[in-house]
Amino acid sequence: MNESNYDEIMQLLCDRLNSLTNSEATVTPETNLISELSIDSIKLLNLIMEIEDTFDISIPINALADVQTVDELAGLISRIKSTH
Amino acid sequence: MSSTIAKLNAPLTQAFDFQPSSELLPTPTRNTLTQRLAGFDTLTNALEYAAQGNTGYNFYDAKGRLRSVLPYSSLRNKARALAQHLAGFNLDRGSRVAIIADTSPEFIELFFACRYAGLAPFAMPVPVNLGSHGVYVQQLKGMLDSSHASLAFANLDYINFLNEAAKKSATLKWIGTADQLEELPAQEIEPQSNQPDEVAYLQFTSGSTRMPRGVVITEHALMCNLQGIVRNGLEIRPGDRSASWLPFYHDMGLVGLVLAPMVTQLSVDYLATRDFAIRPLQWLRLISRNRCTVAFSQPFGLKLCTMRVRESDLQDLDLSCWRAAGIGAEMIRPETLRNFAEKFSSAGFNSSAFLPCYGLAESTLAVTFSKIGNGFDSIQIDSKTLIDQRMAVKLQAEGRKYNEFVNCGRPLPGHIVKIVDENGQQLAENKVGSVLVQGASIMTGYYNNPEETQKALKPNNWLDTGDIGFLYEGDLYITGRRTDVIIVNGRNIRAQDIEELAEQQPEVRSREASAFGVNDADGTTTIVLVIECRLTAISERHSLIKRLQQLVYMAFGVSCIVELVPPHTLPRTSSGKLSRFAARQGYIQRTNLNNELSVVESGDR
Numbered sequence: 001m002n003e004s005n006y007d008e009i010m011q012l013l014c015d016r017l018n019s020l021t022n023s024e025a026t027v028t029p030e031t032n033l034i035s036e037l038s039i040d041s042i043k044l045l046n047l048i049m050e051i052e053d054t055f056d057i058s059i060p061i062n063a064l065a066d067v068q069t070v071d072e073l074a075g076l077i078s079r080i081k082s083t084h
Numbered sequence: 085m086s087s088t089i090a091k092l093n094a095p096l097t098q099a100f101d102f103q104p105s106s107e108l109l110p111t112p113t114r115n116t117l118t119q120r121l122a123g124f125d126t127l128t129n130a131l132e133y134a135a136q137g138n139t140g141y142n143f144y145d146a147k148g149r150l151r152s153v154l155p156y157s158s159l160r161n162k163a164r165a166l167a168q169h170l171a172g173f174n175l176d177r178g179s180r181v182a183i184i185a186d187t188s189p190e191f192i193e194l195f196f197a198c199r200y201a202g203l204a205p206f207a208m209p210v211p212v213n214l215g216s217h218g219v220y221v222q223q224l225k226g227m228l229d230s231s232h233a234s235l236a237f238a239n240l241d242y243i244n245f246l247n248e249a250a251k252k253s254a255t256l257k258w259i260g261t262a263d264q265l266e267e268l269p270a271q272e273i274e275p276q277s278n279q280p281d282e283v284a285y286l287q288f289t290s291g292s293t294r295m296p297r298g299v300v301i302t303e304h305a306l307m308c309n310l311q312g313i314v315r316n317g318l319e320i321r322p323g324d325r326s327a328s329w330l331p332f333y334h335d336m337g338l339v340g341l342v343l344a345p346m347v348t349q350l351s352v353d354y355l356a357t358r359d360f361a362i363r364p365l366q367w368l369r370l371i372s373r374n375r376c377t378v379a380f381s382q383p384f385g386l387k388l389c390t391m392r393v394r395e396s397d398l399q400d401l402d403l404s405c406w407r408a409a410g411i412g413a414e415m416i417r418p419e420t421l422r423n424f425a426e427k428f429s430s431a432g433f434n435s436s437a438f439l440p441c442y443g444l445a446e447s448t449l450a451v452t453f454s455k456i457g458n459g460f461d462s463i464q465i466d467s468k469t470l471i472d473q474r475m476a477v478k479l480q481a482e483g484r485k486y487n488e489f490v491n492c493g494r495p496l497p498g499h500i501v502k503i504v505d506e507n508g509q510q511l512a513e514n515k516v517g518s519v520l521v522q523g524a525s526i527m528t529g530y531y532n533n534p535e536e537t538q539k540a541l542k543p544n545n546w547l548d549t550g551d552i553g554f555l556y557e558g559d560l561y562i563t564g565r566r567t568d569v570i571i572v573n574g575r576n577i578r579a580q581d582i583e584e585l586a587e588q589q590p591e592v593r594s595r596e597a598s599a600f601g602v603n604d605a606d607g608t609t610t611i612v613l614v615i616e617c618r619l620t621a622i623s624e625r626h627s628l629i630k631r632l633q634q635l636v637y638m639a640f641g642v643s644c645i646v647e648l649v650p651p652h653t654l655p656r657t658s659s660g661k662l663s664r665f666a667a668r669q670g671y672i673q674r675t676n677l678n679n680e681l682s683v684v685e686s687g688d689r
Contacts, residue, residue, distance in 0.1 A: 034215055035634035041573055041641050044214060049362045058146060061212060061358045062241045068215040068638075 005081065009055070010074045016050060017070065029071035055081050108150050110374065111140040111351040113325045121320055122311040122347040126278040126303045128199050130347040135160035139351040141342075143189060146359040148366050148373075154189040156346065159196060166197030166262070168270040173235065173257060177202040178283050180231040180531075184208045184224075184238040184246060185332035187356040190262045192332075192342060194237050199284070202276060206231060206286035206298060207333035210242060212358075213641035217245075224249035226296045227288055228256065231531055237262060280304040286531055287335050287445040289576075298531035299445045307347075309339065309448035309525035312496030314348050317441065317453035318378060318408050326352040327376040329360030329367045329385070336413050339449040340380055350378075364388040365397050368428075372401045380410035383417060384574030386424040393427060404432035408456060412441045414571045415562060416490040417607045418462045435459045442492035442560055446540060446547055448525040451501065452560045454493030461491040463556065474516040476554045476561070489561040492553075499523030501560055503553065508542065516554045516563060520546045568664070570601035572609045572642045579664055582613055582644070585635050591619060591628050598654050598667035599644075611636065611644035614667055616651045647671065 014027045021027075021037045033039045039047070048059055057080045067073050117137030124130040134140075140155035170181075181198045185191045185207035198205035208227055211220040224245060228236060232255045238246040239261055250259050278284075284306045286298035314320040326345050330337030345352045353370045360367050368389060371379055411421065425435040436459040443450040454461065467485040469477045479486045495501050502510050503517040511517045526547045529537035540548055550569065553562040570577045579599040586597035596616040601609040613632060619625050629646045636644045655666035 032634070034637045035630050039214065041213075045362050052146075052362070060241060061210060062245070064214050065211040065217040065220055065245070066215070 006074060006078045009077050009081075010070070012054065013051075013070055013074055013077075016047060020047060027070060029069065029074070031070045032068055033070065033073065034068060051077060057081055108153060110142040110150055110353065111153060111155050112138060113323060113351055113375065115139045115322070115349050117349055119320075119322050119349055120347075121314050122307060122344075124307060124347060125280050126199075127196070127284060127306070127343070127347075128278055130307075131156060131160050131163070131196060134346055134349045137349050139349050141189065141192060141345075142351065142353045143187065144353060144355050144366070144370060146356070146363060146366065148369055152189050154192065156349070159189075159193060162193045163196035164200050165270070166193060166265060167200035168273055169265045169268050170197055170201040170203060170235070171271040171273040172269050175201075175203060175234050175257075178204050179234040180286060181205045182208050182224075182228055182231065182233040182236040184210060184242045185338075186210055186239055186241065187329075187332060187354050188239065190237075190239055194262055194265075195285070195342075199278060201273070202278065202282075203235075204283045204285055206233075206288060207338060208288070209331065209333045210358075211245065213638060215638045216641070219639040221245055221249045223296070225253075227298070228253050230296055230533070231286055231298050235259070237265070278303055280307070283528075285338075287338070288333075289445045295533075297533060297536050300528045300531050301448050302528060305448050305525050305527065306339070306343070308498060308523075309450055309496070310344055310347050312498070312525070313340065313344055313450050313453075316496055317439075317450060317456065318344075318410075319456050320344075320348045320350070320378070324348075324350050324377045325374060326350060327355070327367060327370045327374065327379045328352060329355045329357055329364075330380060331357045334413070335443075335445040335449045336380060336382075340410070360385070361388065364392050368401055368403060368431075371406055372403055372431075375405040377405055378408040378410070379406060380412065382413040382574040383411060383420045384414065386411070387420055390420075390423050390427045398428070398431045401428070401431035403428055404434065406433065406437050408439050409433075409437040410439045410441055411460075412443060412450075414574055414576075415564065416440050416460075416492075418460070418488050418490055419607065421460050421490070440490050440492050442551075442562060444549055444551075446527045446549070447499075447521055447523070448527070450496060450525075451499060451521050451549075452493045452495050454491055454559075462488050463491070463561070464488050470516065470563075476514045476516060476556055487563075489563060491556075492560045492562060494559060495521070495523070496525070499525065501555065502546075503555055513555050513557070516552060519549045519551045519553045519560070519562070521549060522546050570599070570609065570611055572601065572611060572640075575640070575642075577611070577640050577642070581639070582611065582636055585639060586613060586615060586632055589628065589631065591617065591624075595662055596651070596654070598662050598664055600664045600668040600671075602668065602672065611640075611642060612647065612668070612671055613644050614647045614649055614654060614671060616654055617648040618651060619648070647674075 017027045020043055063076055067076055115137040134156035143152045145151045181203050183191055183194050183205055195205045208224055234257050236246055236250055236256055236259045246259055250256050280303045282303055284301050284303045286300055288296050288298050326341055328341035330341050332338050353374050355367050421438055436457055438460040439456055440454045440460050441450055442452045464479040464486040465476045466479050467487050469475050500522045502520050504510055504520055505517050526545055542548055551562050552564045553560055568579050570579055582599035583597040586592050587594050592615055599613045602612055603609050625648055632646045633644060655663050
C-alpha cells in the first residue's frame, strides 16, 4: 500500500466524517463508522459519491460489506485507486 | 483487512478492464415487429416472439455510458444454450435455482435459461449495507434452505458470499458463475414447452431472515398480471421505452421492468440500483436522453431525486417524454409527489404522468392502478372520524385536522379488492380495515411453508395483503401497513427480525423486545426498539444500546432509537404476546410525539 496515498485518503475521510456527523468525538482510523458515527444510508451515499468524485474511482458494493472502521474504508479506497 | 483485499482482487480487475466497444449502440425504441401485449401463455413463448424483433435490454454504468446490450434475439439464443448446460444436471422439472441478482445481462440470461430448462429460478439480493457481511450470508442461507435450491449462481463479485452461505446446504448440487456453467458439458435437449400451471419463479419477500418466504408464482398468474399491467395499467403502445434502476430481486424491478417490457417487446435502459442511489440524476438523464416513456419508482426514489438535484442539472433534462411515472411499493405521500413535480416541472416533467398503483409480490406485482394520464389524485380525510370511527369522511370544514391519502385506483380486470374487519367481515365503502384481494394473479402460496401460506390465503383464495385501507367511490386508498412491517427509505423491514436480533443479546430475554416505526411530520420513518431491561449500571445500559444500534445497522442499514424501560412496561395481549401496536402507543405517549395515525395502522398479525 502506498503510504502517502493512504495518508491522504485518511485525512480526507476524517475531515469529511467530522463535518458529516457533527460528532464531538474526533474521528480516528479505529473509529467505527456504524456504532460510533451512526452513518445512515443517506449520509453513506453522500460520502461514497464524494469519495468517488474526488478520487475518480468506483467503489463496488460487495466490498462495503466488509467495511466497519475508517481504517478499513481508507484501505479499500487506497487499494481500488492503486488498481485503477 | 488483508482478507478483504484478497477477496476483492478478482472482481475489481474485471470491473476496470472492461472497455466498451465504441460502436455499442442501444437497442432501438421502434421495433420491426408487430407489438403483442402479453398475449402469450408462457414466458418462453413470449421471448420466442420478442426475439424476432430488434429491441431488448441495455445496461448503463454510473457515468451514464452504455456498457452492454442484450437484444431479445441474443437473450433467446444465450438462454437456450445455457439451458442445455443446465440440462446436464438432470434435475426434476420445477427444481429451484438461486441467482444473486446484480443488474446485469447474466442474471436475465440465467433466469430465462432456467425457464427453457423447465426449472424455477429465483433472485437473491446483493449486499447493500456497511459491514453487513455476516448478516448477508445468513440471509442468502435462509433463502437457499427454504427454497431447497438445487443450483446457485453468482457473478465474481458475489461468489464468495454465496460459497459461504452454501457451506452446509443439504440440497445444493452445484454453485458457480454463468461462465463456469458454460464450461460444463451441454446436453442436447429439445426444450419442452412450459405449461401455464407450472411455477414460473419464486419471489422472496421481506420474510424473517431465518425463515424467509418464497412466493410461488405460476406462468398463468404471471401472464394474467402482466396483461393487466401492460394493457390496462400502462396502455402500452408502439414507441414506448422504459428506464429502470429498480433491483432485479424486487417484484417491481423483475416483473414490472424486466418481464413486462419483454412481453410487449419494448426496449429498456438499466442503471444499477447502487449507481442510482449515489447519483439519482443518472436515471432522469437516461429517461431524457433516450426519450423513455415508462419508468417506475418507489416514493423514496423520487425523494432522492428531489433532494439531490441542482439547478444546473435541470437545464440539461427534458422529461416531457415521460408519460407513465409509476409509483408504488410503499405508502405514497402526496407531498413527495408534489415536491418532485415542483422541482422537475422546469425540466419538462408533466405531473399528469404520475401513476400511483398498489400491489405486492403475493399478487405477482400489481393489484390496482390509477387511471393513466390523469396524474395523482388524493383526498383529505377528517382525522377525528378516521380515528374514532375508522371511517373515511371527506374534510367538511376548514381548520379541522385531516389526513391526506393518495388514490391508488381500481383493481386490474379479473381482480376484486375488499375491506374486512378483524373478524373477516366485509366492510362498507369508506370504512377502514384490512385489504384483501382475489384474482388470477394471486400466488399459489409460500414455498414449502403451509403455516405462513394459511395465514395469508383465506378461504376462496382471498389474499390478506397485510395492508390497511379503505375504498372510496370504488377506488383504493392505503392508510398504513400493519405493524409487523416497518418501511424505512423504501425498504421493508420485519419488526420480528429486529426483535430477534435484540433477543439474541444475553441481557435481553425472550418477549421483552418490541420494534415498530414512528413517523415524523414529513413522513420519514424511524425504527424504535423498546427493551425491558434489568441493567442498572449506566455503562452497561449504554453498551447495550450501542450494540443494538450497531446490530440493527449492520443487518438493515438503518439507524434506530433504542429505549430501555423497566420490566413489565411493554403491553401484552391476553395470550402473553407483546402488542407492537400498544408498545408504539406507549412510546408515543412517553415521548409526546404528535401527528401519529396510530389507530388507523392497528392490527398485529
